[in-house]
Amino acid sequence: MFESLSERLGGVFDRLTKQGALSADDVKTALREVRVALLEADVSLPVARDFIKAVEAKATGSAVTKSITPGQQVVKIVHDALIDMLRGEGEADALKIDNPPAPILMVGLQGSGKTTTTAKLAKRLKEKQGKRVLMASLDIYRPAAMEQLAILGTQIGIDTLPIVKGESAVQIAKRAKQQATLGGYDVYMLDTAGRLHIDEVLMSEVQQVRDAVSPRETLLVVDGLTGQVAVDVAQEFEDKVGISGVVLTRMDGDGRGGAALSMRAVTGKPIRFVGLGEKMDALETFEAERIAGRILGMGDIVALVEKA
Amino acid sequence: GRLIGRGAPDAPRRVLDDEMLESLEELLIASDMGVDTALRVSANLAEGRMGRKISVPELKAALAGEVARIMEPVAKPLPIYPKKPQVVLVVGVNGSGKTTTIGKLASQFKAAGKSVVIAAGDTFRAAAVEQLKVWGDRAGVPVLTAPEGSDPASLAFDAMAKAEADGADLLMIDTAGRLQNRADLMEELAKIVRVIRKRDESAPHNTLLVLDATTGQNALSQVEIFSKIADVSGLVMTKLDGTAKGGVLVALADKFGLPIHAIGVGEQIDDLAPFDPEDFARALVGAEE
Numbered sequence: 304m305f306e307s308l309s310e311r312l313g314g315v316f317d318r319l320t321k322q323g324a325l326s327a328d329d330v331k332t333a334l335r336e337v338r339v340a341l342l343e344a345d346v347s348l349p350v351a352r353d354f355i356k357a358v359e360a361k362a363t364g365s366a367v368t369k370s371i372t373p374g375q376q377v378v379k380i381v382h383d384a385l386i387d388m389l390r391g392e393g394e395a396d397a398l399k400i401d402n403p404p405a406p407i408l409m410v411g412l413q414g415s416g417k418t419t420t421t422a423k424l425a426k427r428l429k430e431k432q433g434k435r436v437l438m439a440s441l442d443i444y445r446p447a448a449m450e451q452l453a454i455l456g457t458q459i460g461i462d463t464l465p466i467v468k469g470e471s472a473v474q475i476a477k478r479a480k481q482q483a484t485l486g487g488y489d490v491y492m493l494d495t496a497g498r499l500h501i502d503e504v505l506m507s508e509v510q511q512v513r514d515a516v517s518p519r520e521t522l523l524v525v526d527g528l529t530g531q532v533a534v535d536v537a538q539e540f541e542d543k544v545g546i547s548g549v550v551l552t553r554m555d556g557d558g559r560g561g562a563a564l565s566m567r568a569v570t571g572k573p574i575r576f577v578g579l580g581e582k583m584d585a586l587e588t589f590e591a592e593r594i595a596g597r598i599l600g601m602g603d604i605v606a607l608v609e610k611a
Numbered sequence: 612g613r614l615i616g617r618g619a620p621d622a623p624r625r626v627l628d629d630e631m632l633e634s635l636e637e638l639l640i641a642s643d644m645g646v647d648t649a650l651r652v653s654a655n656l657a658e659g660r661m662g663r664k665i666s667v668p669e670l671k672a673a674l675a676g677e678v679a680r681i682m683e684p685v686a687k688p689l690p691i692y693p694k695k696p697q698v699v700l701v702v703g704v705n706g707s708g709k710t711t712t713i714g715k716l717a718s719q720f721k722a723a724g725k726s727v728v729i730a731a732g733d734t735f736r737a738a739a740v741e742q743l744k745v746w747g748d749r750a751g752v753p754v755l756t757a758p759e760g761s762d763p764a765s766l767a768f769d770a771m772a773k774a775e776a777d778g779a780d781l782l783m784i785d786t787a788g789r790l791q792n793r794a795d796l797m798e799e800l801a802k803i804v805r806v807i808r809k810r811d812e813s814a815p816h817n818t819l820l821v822l823d824a825t826t827g828q829n830a831l832s833q834v835e836i837f838s839k840i841a842d843v844s845g846l847v848m849t850k851l852d853g854t855a856k857g858g859v860l861v862a863l864a865d866k867f868g869l870p871i872h873a874i875g876v877g878e879q880i881d882d883l884a885p886f887d888p889e890d891f892a893r894a895l896v897g898a899e900e
């Protein structure tokens with residue numbers, strides 16, 4: 304549905320000065336198209352603006368080698384800058400889960416994929432790292448939310464905290480901590496109810512949960528199809544709860560995933576995993592290169608430039 | 612008219628120039644309207660106003676008016692037909708709010724004196740059936756279920772027979788969430804529609820696509836492909852109680868012209884409101900009432 308950046312830049316390429324250094328005008332012209340590409344990929348406006356400004360400074364005056372066109376040069380600079388910004392420090396999937404039992408708190412908007420991701424991650428920790436994991440649902444609001452996690456637990460062979468109706472989220476969290484300690488679990492994962500970033504009551508509930516268990520990791524689970532609101536969501540969850548990483552779900556869709564850039568720009572926290580389906584194995588380690596090509600809608604051209 | 616913001620006479624006025632126009636475009640882009648539509652809407656607004664003096668509240672009111680004008684023709688409640696049972700199929704991507712919206716709609720229809728039956732057509736997701744059963748209880752409406760993993764098309768077929776036998780006015784069919792680029796899952800949906808039509812050629816009488824307001828430009832692809840596969844007859848946008856503005860609805864109205872029946876404004880049973888183009892437009896541009 305969307306033009307890829309290469310198509311977009313097609314006409315612009317031809318108008319750029321052929322050799323030598325990229326002039327300020329060339330760069331400006333090309334970056335106008337890049338800005339549109341980013342916005343169509345759902346990168347939040349302020350993030351796109353800052354990104355373009357940074358790239359403009361980098362690109363202006365840079366030498367164009369013989370083997371590629373000026374347009375390709377711009378694309379390469381943009382692509383590299385995107386990867387730089389998307390990539391967090393250290394290994395994306397290296398969670399801090401030493402000191403058993405290590406609590407992992409899962410937070411996010413309604414329907415973003417928290418419960419599914421909780422189960423996927425528990426399965427991964429068990430299979431890849433041999434961890435004993437306990438999962439607990441703190442979702443006392445959504446119909447059958449607790450049952451959903453319990454069923455997933457049974458499917459993947461991961462223990463879930465017995466459901467006790469009438470407890471508060473904090474009480475459940477404390478019970479999970481106790482059971483994880485007594486039961487000799489390495490990790491306990493707390494799946495929370497979906498909440499709006501502007502819902503003060505529910506944001507304060509999750510703060511209380513945080514204070515009760517001091518999570519080693521707090522993962523913000525974000526729908527990869529999220530649009531401009533990504534900046535608000537990232538800002539509020541970071542300010543009010545404090546997150547240690549991000550999981551992007553529904554990246555098996557045909558969305559361009561611009562929310563990834565917004566998340567990174569606003570929180571500075573690493574994107575750790577991407578969800579690639581509803582099945583329990585559909586969770587992969589985040590790779591900046593793949594998302595960068597996708598945001599620009601042009602993985603192929605980038606590969607071409609890299610060969611040049 | 613009343614769209615011109617109150618207190619506007621006191622607000623400072625300045626000449627509408629390119630810079631001001633650009634900030635309008637950005638306001639629209641930040642609502643998820645998409646670049647093309649945002650440019651078109653702000654260009655329409657600029658016509659006849661460029662170079663004239665205008666205040667920010669006036670400008671926002673005019674912009675809201677422009678958006679409301681585009682949305683007016685698509686603001687239509689869910690049509691009710693004399694056919695019994697009227698079959699309402701509810702579709703959409705994962706987590707958009709289909710099940711919750713069915714619960715809310717069932718409750719409204721019930722309150723309007725209709726007899727409603729719900730079919731739990733999501734036989735895939737863990738506890739999807741249990742979730743819908745709770746909504747059925749809340750709305751006071753029976754929920755027909757099938758075991759997890761069973762064929763949703765045959766459940767839909769059986770549900771039609773049951774709804775017919777019971778003389779129900781409405782049958783609402785929930786479906787599993789599916790991303791529109793998943794050919795296998797879209798074929799499963801196509802099959803549900805085929806099987807429903809086997810029993811009643813005119814059904815489903817409404818196919819509602821439920822869109823999440825936090826979704827960005829992907830909503831365009833959702834509408835395009837779900838329409839192709841399942842002949843979508845109307846839209847519901849959920850989660851407008853957050854800070855997402857749902858500006859993509861403007862692009863959708865422009866491109867597809869599908870009716871927007873309702874909006875979701877919370878997780879409770881009464882949190883479903885009619886789509887009001889003026890309220891929507893004012894919220895979108897951040898204009899005062």
Ligand SMILES: Nc1nc2c(ncn2[C@@H]2O[C@H](COP(=O)(O)OP(=O)(O)OP(=O)(O)O)[C@@H](O)[C@H]2O)c(=O)[nH]1
Pocket residue numbers: 411412413414415416417418419420442445448495496497498551552553554555556577578579580581585705706736788790
């Ligand atoms: N295609 C796809 N679907 C996903 C992915 N992750 C989760 N889902 C689906 O998205 C829907 C919502 O997932 P949940 O895990 O229930 O989301 P949640 O955040 O726990 O939702 P609430 O608890 O209601 O806030 C379900 O249909 C999941 O199967 C993913 O990576 N890809």
Ligand SMILES: Nc1nc2c(ncn2[C@@H]2O[C@H](COP(=O)(O)OP(=O)(O)OP(=O)(O)O)[C@@H](O)[C@H]2O)c(=O)[nH]1
Pocket residue numbers: 413414445497499703704705706707708709710711712733736739786787788789849850851852853874875876877878882
């Ligand atoms: N804030 C808010 N939350 C909503 C709204 N509508 C639904 N939700 C929440 O969004 C989440 C997902 O809703 P569901 O009804 O389960 O979505 P679904 O489309 O049936 O999901 P799948 O069947 O997993 O694809 C739940 O936590 C709902 O409570 C709304 O209008 N506002």
Ligand SMILES: [Mg+2]
Pocket residue numbers: 417418419442448494495496497
């Ligand atoms: Mg959940």
Ligand SMILES: [Mg+2]
Pocket residue numbers: 709710711733739785786787788
């Ligand atoms: Mg559902």
